[in-house]
Amino acid sequence: VVAAKQQILKDHLPRVGVIGTSQHMSSVDEQQEETNTLAFPSISTADFQFDHYKASTILVESVSEFLLKNPNAGLKLMLVDIGSKSHMLSLVKKKATELNVDSDRFTFFTGDITKIRSSGGPPCNVLANATNWRLKAGGGGVNAAIFKAAGPELEEATRKVATTLLPGSSIVVPLSPSSPLRKEEGVTHVIHVLGPNMNPQRPNCLADDYVEGCKILRNAYASLFENFASLFQ
Ligand code: AR6
Incomplete structure (x- = not known):
């Protein structure tokens, strides 16, 4: 037996x-x-004047939650900033190390978000755009750069999805094959996301209400990352 x-x-x-x-x-x-990478800027921390320390904590915690919720190693996030001495990048790098965030799935890139592949960076098929509530091209920062690089195709495709956006939310816009951003950089989708605004010169200023501001920033990252993940489910 x-x-x-x-x-x-x-x-x-x-x-x-x-x-x-x-x-x-x-x-x-x-x-x-199948590696799908979302390249995203630090939402609200330039033109919208959100406090960098608070924003870096929210950013890293949101990334960490996303990675835990989505164990698929092929879904990656990359924080991008154009400035060579970016205060946000150094704060986020430090916090990500402290929190032991997976450095294979959360990476950093210094340079123009619209020229990642052509300047020797890793392929990123989805870009996040820190936009305005009217989803209007132009202005400054990432919004102006992405709308310019993507051509009129992005404005047209955006209008088909929405004409306004609430703070803390995001929408996915597929890029047509004729868009230069798709042809030259391999970007298939732009996710517009609206963060909290602390700049009195811009609409919906929160006048230093960081309780509300932090809530909106967390919602903005959660919405952005959920929309990114939903593209590949
Ligand atoms: N590539 C990479 N990073 C960039 C680039 C770029 N081309 N340009 C700016 N950054 P911001 P916000 C970084 O101001 O604070 C617009 O006018 C920048 O250093 O683009 O959310 C919209 O229409 C910072 O780290 O977005 C809105 O009205 C981050 O991107 C308003 O600005 C975000 O800076 C949104 O303001």
């Missing part, structure tokens, strides 16, 4: 091992084939 039991166990174990290994290998293969 003992010998028979041992034989059953022996027969069983290698089979489990083989199935386990082959499943593991195929999921690794899939991950290698």
Whole structure:
């Protein structure tokens, strides 16, 4: 009886091992084939004048939550800032190290968000745009750069999805194959996201109400990351 039991166990174990290994290998293969990266700016921290320390904490915690909720290693996030001495990038890098955030899935890039691939950066198929409530091209910062680089195709595609945006929310806009941003940089989608505004010169100023501001910034990142993940489910 003992010998028979041992034989059953022996027969069983290698089979489990083989199935386990082959499943593991195929999921690794899939991950290698399918990497989807969202390149995003630090929302609200330039023109919208949000406090950098508070914003960096919210940013890193939001990234961390996203990575836990979405264990698919092929979904990656990359924080981008144009300034070579970016205060936000250094704050976020420090906090991400403290919180032990997976450095393979959360990376950093210094440069223009509209020229990542052409300037030697990793391929990013989705870009986040820190926009205004009217989803209007122009102005400054990331919004002006992304609308300019994507051409009139982005304005047209945006209008089909929405004409306004509430603070703390985001919308996904697919880029047409004729858009220069798609042709030259490989960007397939832009996600417009509206953060909290602390600048009295801009609409919906929160006049230093950081309780409301922090809530809106958390909602903005949650909405942005959820929309990104939903593209690949
Ligand atoms: N590439 C990479 N990062 C950039 C670029 C770029 N081309 N331009 C700016 N940044 P901001 P906000 C960084 O001002 O504070 C617009 O006028 C910048 O250093 O673009 O959310 C809209 O229409 C900062 O870290 O967005 C809104 O009215 C981050 O991107 C308003 O600004 C965000 O800066 C939104 O203000």
